[in-house]
Amino acid sequence: MNSELIVFLVLSLVAIATALGMLFSKNAVYSALFLVLNFVTVAVFYLLLGAPFLAMSQITVYAGAIMVLFLFVIMLLGAENLKPSNALPWQKPLAILLSVILGVEATYLLLARARSSLSVTSPDAALNTMDSLRNMAETLFSQFLLPFEITSILLLVAMVGAVVLTRAEKGAAK
Amino acid sequence: MVPVDYYIILSAILFTIGALGVLSRRNPLIIFMSIELMLNAANLAFVAFARVYETFSGQIFVFFVIAVAAAEVAVGLALIVEIFKSKKNINIDEMNSLKG
Amino acid sequence: MHLSETINTGFYFLAPGLVLVPLLGLLINAIFGKSFSEKMVGTVASLASGTAFVISVLLAYSVSINHGHTVSVPFAEWIHIGNLKLDWTFRVDSLSATMMLVVSGVGTLIHIYAIGYMHEDVRFKHEEGRFTRFFIYLNLFIAAMMILVSGDSYLMLFVGWEGVGLCSFLLIGFWYEMDTLARPSWANSNAAKKAFITNRVGDFGFLMAGFLMFWHLGSFQFDEVFKAAPAIAHESPWIIVAITLFMLVGVAGKSAQIPLYIWLPDAMAGPTPVSALIHAATMVTAGVYLVTRSAPLYTLVPQAQYIVAMVGATTALFAATIAVGQYDIKKVLAYSTISQLGFMVAAVGMGAYVAGMFHLITHAFFKALLFLSAGSVILGLERGHHALAHHGHDDHSKGKKKEAKKVESGHGGHDDHDEVFDPGDMRNMGGLRKTMPVTFWLYMAGTLALAGIFPFAGFWSKDEILLDAKLHFTSIYWQLSIAAFFTAFYMGRQIWMVFFGEARTDAAKHAEESPRVMTVPLMVLAVLSVAGGALNLPFEGFHNLGHWLSYTIGEVEGLPLNLGVAGISTVLALLAIFISWLIYGRNPLKTGQVDPLKKPLGFVFTGMENKWFVDEGYGVLIIKPFKWLSQFLADVVDWKFWHDFVHDTVIAGTYNWISEVALSRYADQKGIDAFFNSWGDFTNWLSGNVRKIQNGFVRSYALSVLLGVVLILGYLILK
Numbered sequence: 003m004n005s006e007l008i009v010f011l012v013l014s015l016v017a018i019a020t021a022l023g024m025l026f027s028k029n030a031v032y033s034a035l036f037l038v039l040n041f042v043t044v045a046v047f048y049l050l051l052g053a054p055f056l057a058m059s060q061i062t063v064y065a066g067a068i069m070v071l072f073l074f075v076i077m078l079l080g081a082e083n084l085k086p087s088n089a090l091p092w093q094k095p096l097a098i099l100l101s102v103i104l105g106v107e108a109t110y111l112l113l114a115r116a117r118s119s120l121s122v123t124s125p126d127a128a129l130n131t132m133d134s135l136r137n138m139a140e141t142l143f144s145q146f147l148l149p150f151e152i153t154s155i156l157l158l159v160a161m162v163g164a165v166v167l168t169r170a171e172k173g174a175a176k
Numbered sequence: 177m178v179p180v181d182y183y184i185i186l187s188a189i190l191f192t193i194g195a196l197g198v199l200s201r202r203n204p205l206i207i208f209m210s211i212e213l214m215l216n217a218a219n220l221a222f223v224a225f226a227r228v229y230e231t232f233s234g235q236i237f238v239f240f241v242i243a244v245a246a247a248e249v250a251v252g253l254a255l256i257v258e259i260f261k262s263k264k265n266i267n268i269d270e271m272n273s274l275k276g
Numbered sequence: 277m278h279l280s281e282t283i284n285t286g287f288y289f290l291a292p293g294l295v296l297v298p299l300l301g302l303l304i305n306a307i308f309g310k311s312f313s314e315k316m317v318g319t320v321a322s323l324a325s326g327t328a329f330v331i332s333v334l335l336a337y338s339v340s341i342n343h344g345h346t347v348s349v350p351f352a353e354w355i356h357i358g359n360l361k362l363d364w365t366f367r368v369d370s371l372s373a374t375m376m377l378v379v380s381g382v383g384t385l386i387h388i389y390a391i392g393y394m395h396e397d398v399r400f401k402h403e404e405g406r407f408t409r410f411f412i413y414l415n416l417f418i419a420a421m422m423i424l425v426s427g428d429s430y431l432m433l434f435v436g437w438e439g440v441g442l443c444s445f446l447l448i449g450f451w452y453e454m455d456t457l458a459r460p461s462w463a464n465s466n467a468a469k470k471a472f473i474t475n476r477v478g479d480f481g482f483l484m485a486g487f488l489m490f491w492h493l494g495s496f497q498f499d500e501v502f503k504a505a506p507a508i509a510h511e512s513p514w515i516i517v518a519i520t521l522f523m524l525v526g527v528a529g530k531s532a533q534i535p536l537y538i539w540l541p542d543a544m545a546g547p548t549p550v551s552a553l554i555h556a557a558t559m560v561t562a563g564v565y566l567v568t569r570s571a572p573l574y575t576l577v578p579q580a581q582y583i584v585a586m587v588g589a590t591t592a593l594f595a596a597t598i599a600v601g602q603y604d605i606k607k608v609l610a611y612s613t614i615s616q617l618g619f620m621v622a623a624v625g626m627g628a629y630v631a632g633m634f635h636l637i638t639h640a641f642f643k644a645l646l647f648l649s650a651g652s653v654i655l656g657l658e659r660g661h662h663a664l665a666h667h668g669h670d671d672h673s674k675g676k677k678k679e680a681k682k683v684e685s686g687h688g689g690h691d692d693h694d695e696v697f698d699p700g701d702m703r704n705m706g707g708l709r710k711t712m713p714v715t716f717w718l719y720m721a722g723t724l725a726l727a728g729i730f731p732f733a734g735f736w737s738k739d740e741i742l743l744d745a746k747l748h749f750t751s752i753y754w755q756l757s758i759a760a761f762f763t764a765f766y767m768g769r770q771i772w773m774v775f776f777g778e779a780r781t782d783a784a785k786h787a788e789e790s791p792r793v794m795t796v797p798l799m800v801l802a803v804l805s806v807a808g809g810a811l812n813l814p815f816e817g818f819h820n821l822g823h824w825l826s827y828t829i830g831e832v833e834g835l836p837l838n839l840g841v842a843g844i845s846t847v848l849a850l851l852a853i854f855i856s857w858l859i860y861g862r863n864p865l866k867t868g869q870v871d872p873l874k875k876p877l878g879f880v881f882t883g884m885e886n887k888w889f890v891d892e893g894y895g896v897l898i899i900k901p902f903k904w905l906s907q908f909l910a911d912v913v914d915w916k917f918w919h920d921f922v923h924d925t926v927i928a929g930t931y932n933w934i935s936e937v938a939l940s941r942y943a944d945q946k947g948i949d950a951f952f953n954s955w956g957d958f959t960n961w962l963s964g965n966v967r968k969i970q971n972g973f974v975r976s977y978a979l980s981v982l983l984g985v986v987l988i989l990g991y992l993i994l995k
Contacts, residue, residue, distance in 0.1 A: 006178050007178050007182075010178045010182060010183075011182075014182070014186050017186065017190060018186070018189055018190070018193070021189075021190055021193040021194070021213055022193060024193075024197065024206070024209060024210070024213065025193055025196060025197045025200075025201070025210070030203055030205050030206055033205075033206050033209055034205075034209060037209050037212065037213065040190075040213065040216070041216060044216050044219070044220055047183070047186075047220055047223070048220075048223055050178075051183075051223045051224055051226075051227040052227055053223050053226070053227075053235050053238075055235075055239075056219075056223060056235055056238050056239065056242075059239065059242050060242070063242050063245075063246055064212070064216070064242065064245070067246065068212065068245065068246060068249050071249060071250070071253055072205060072208070072209065072249075072253070075205065075253045075256065075257060076205055078257070079256070079257070079260050079266060081203060081205055081260075081266055084202055084203050084266075084267050085267070090269070090971075090973060090975065090976055093199065093200065093973075093975060093976060093979060094199075094200045096979060097195075097196055097199030097200045097979060097982075098196060098200070100199075100979065100982050100983060100986050101192045101193075101195050101196040101199065101982070102192070103986050103990075104191075104192055104195060104982065104985060104986050104989070105188055105189060105191070105192030107986065107989040107990060107993060108188040108191065108192070108989065109184070109185050109188040109189075110993060111989060111992065111993060112184040112185075112187075112188060112221070113181055113184060113185075114993075137232060138232050138235055138236065141232040141233075141236060142232075142236055142239070146236050149240060153240060153243045153244070156243070156244065156247050157243060157246065157247050159247070160246075160247030160248070160250045160251050161247075161250060163250075163251045163254065164250045164251055164253075164254035165254075167251070167254040167255060167257075167258050168254045168257050168258060195982060198975075198978055199975060199978055199979050199982065202975075207975075268973070268974060268975060269973065269975075271972070271973075271974065272971060272972025272973050273972060
């Protein structure tokens with residue numbers, strides 16, 4: 003058992019634990035914080051998989067921007083705790099059952115389709131240099147230039163949409 | 177040496193937890209977070225495969241997913257705020273005006 | 277074609293004019309009649325008829341210069357079906373030429389007479405349209421009669437036969453909305469219908485004869501039929517017998533023989549010129565013409581001939597007896613016509629075609645004369661009556677009262693309303709000799725001719741018939757002799773009652789002579805009645821008509837004058853006139869007096885008065901059962917059975933039951949409706965339940981999506 007595997011397993015446990023923590027926390031703030039932790043763990047996985055740029059993006063965008071936004075809204079609305087309701091009593095057991103089946107099925111399928119002989123090693127130092135980042139940037143700005151630009155439009159639209167949605171209506175203000 | 181299968185299994189587990197969160201929690205914010213978790217699970221699988229097949233496409237896809245997720249969250253949270261403003265409540269079990 | 281050539285070869289090409297010229301005349305009157313004066317209308321019609329007469333003369337001339345050869349003038353294609361080729365062909369031979377001359381000649385004179393008569397008819401209320409219509413009908417009649425006599429086939433003859441029947445119907449019912457005395461009633465229409473329906477029975481016989489003819493002899497064309505007939509008669513004579521006897525039914529209908537004569541007296545409802553033209557001189561002789569034309573058929577079957585002769589002789593005697601008991605001047609003449617037609621039919625039945633045709637011609641002359649003179653008498657009385665009424669004479673009301681009494685005592689001779697003056701009733705006449713001298717002399721000429729007094733036309737023609745009868749059928753001879761006796765008697769009675777004695781009414785006293793437009797044609801007819809016998813004198817070399825007709829019907833033996841027969845008939849006639857003088861002339865009938873014959877004859881005279889109750893007999897035997905049958909068919913069979921039971925109950929009921937109970941209640945409501953209703957209910961129930969799935973909770977929708985994902989993945993795994 004090599005060190006990489008140990009790191010992976012430990013981090014896996016952390017990821018699963020934080021995910022479950024998010025799932026079971028009564029308080030939404032805790033859930034958000036568990037999720038931040040989960041995202042950071044995933045970012046480490048990205049590093050292990052030789053994607054440092056994505057790891058950085060993960061931390062800044064997800065763990066930073068998005069989750070801060072979440073926390074902000076939770077606190078703005080005071081939605082940390084919701085009154086329990088007993089609507090759809092059968093939802094939860096059915097959801098658990100189906101989710102378990104889904105997990106088993108997904109695992110099975112992914113394993114069955116993937117070549118199990120393959121394995122990943124943690125990248126060398128050389129690979130972790132800026133070469134990888136440069137290569138990716140080249141690909142992104144050449145082969146995937148159009149989707150990239152469309153993404154910027156998407157972000158702009160989302161920004162305008164958010165502003166429009168939350169703006170106090172003139173009629174309502176009166 | 178980490179067999180790629182492990183990453184896949186981890187991805188599946190995280191995805192299942194996310195799905196369970198979507199289905200079982202009543203707080204729309206937590207449902208949202210669970211969706212983010214599911215996206216992360218998918219991203220992890222992407223990156224793992226990208227690594228295995230030594231291509232950048234997977235990574236770039238993840239990059240796009242992150243961008244879309246950011247946009248989605250911006251709009252989604254704006255919607256939730258707006259709902260709260262009109263209903264003074266964001267309990268998802270009380271949002272059933274789609275009922276036929 | 278040069279005239280000289282034509283004179284040498286004949287005027288046959290003119291034959292279509294016989295029909296076309298009268299048609300042209302009626303068209304002119306029909307189209308321009310509105311702007312014509314009465315005289316103009318009458319002139320056009322008379323000219324049309326006169327032209328037809330000229331053509332007839334030219335055709336007769338053509339026949340004579342061609343030695344009587346039969347010439348067929350094709351005019352138009354008519355019926356071409358399979359082997360049947362029937363064209364409208366004019367047949368010009370001595371027989372048809374004779375008929376043409378009689379029809380157009382007498383017809384023209386009557387046209388002229390009618391101009392004056394129609395104007396004065398009490399029923400004519402100065403309706404221009406009516407006047408024009410009358411002449412249109414007259415011209416139509418001439419055209420139809422010409423088709424009848426000139427047709428080259430039985431079918432063509434039948435066309436004319438029906439055409440004249442139609443004209444007869446139209447003209448009898450000319451004053452359709454009134455009776456003979458201008459009172460509002462349907463009597464005239466009923467008379468017209470009676471004539472038409474009775475003729476229908478006769479036409480049925482004609483048609484049957486025609487069908488048999490075509491079936492067995494294979495043609496309608498005269499020559500072909502006559503050529504084929506002897507062979508058939510040899511094989512199966514009953515066919516010819518049937519044809520001839522069916523034809524006799526037609527003859528009985530058209531020529532008013534027993535048993536179908538009943539329509540003719542009623543036909544006097546028509547205007548008097550019509551009575552003269554159609555119901556005395558021409559149309560009613562069509563039957564005689566038919567038998568003469570069919571002579572080759574009748575000659576083959578003596579049995580049928582005998583029946584024809586017997587029918588004619590019986591009719592002659594029977595009708596003559598009825599004529600004795602009539603009071604209406606025209607009814608007497610009507611029965612006289614039936615009787616004289618009986619003479620003709622008897623003659624042609626005995627095979628004495630020349631005698632029959634001879635009598636037909638002379639009868640056309642003197643009977644037309646008598647009818648027209650009677651019309652003149654009636655109008656004279658009418659004028660007298662009118663003058664009185666106009667001056668508001670005091671005697672008038674008294675006279676009327678007397679009439680009333682008289683009519684009652686007259687015992688049902690008429691159905692007259694006693695307030696209306698009947699100018700046709702001989703009991704209202706008397707002493708007209710002084711007031712209407714011209715008419716009197718004309719009437720005398722006609723009477724003597726009809727009575728068969730030497731040397732008037734009727735004497736020669738009737739004697740020829742009697743002579744033929746004497747030589748062949750003694751029983752018929754006696755019947756006809758007695759009929760001749762009655763003829764002389766009733767004519768004598770009429771003369772005494774009408775013209776002699778004292779005027780029995782004020783109208784008769786003030787009667788006025790008719791205008792010359794009426795009397796001049798009568799004079800022509802009177803001359804013909806007097807001298808008509810010259811056509812066929814029974815002396816060697818003078819059988820002109822016999823010789824003439826022999827071109828068509830074969831050589832006929834010209835009988836010399838038989839002094840015995842002639843003597844007996846003359847004596848009988850004179851005796852009858854003498855007896856009538858004893859009864860009616862010596863002691864003229866007084867106003868309101870019962871007919872002097874009534875007392876000695878008793879119920880026999882009642883029978884004569886009432887036409888032997890034949891109409892009543894037909895009423896009981898035929899009309900009543902027929903009406904009952906129609907009533908039964910209408911009420912019971914049609915209404916109760918077909919309408920109420922079959923239609924309403926069975927068909928409509930069944931339909932209603934099917935639609936209401938079977939289809940509507942069970943099939944539709946309980947079957948189809950119930951099926952679809954339950955289907956709808958099921959859908960409703962299903963949707964009611966399924967809609968619960970749409971609970972509006974996004975989470976449960978997501979769960980559904982997850983379920984779908986799980987299932988799809990499961991499928992992929994298990995695949």
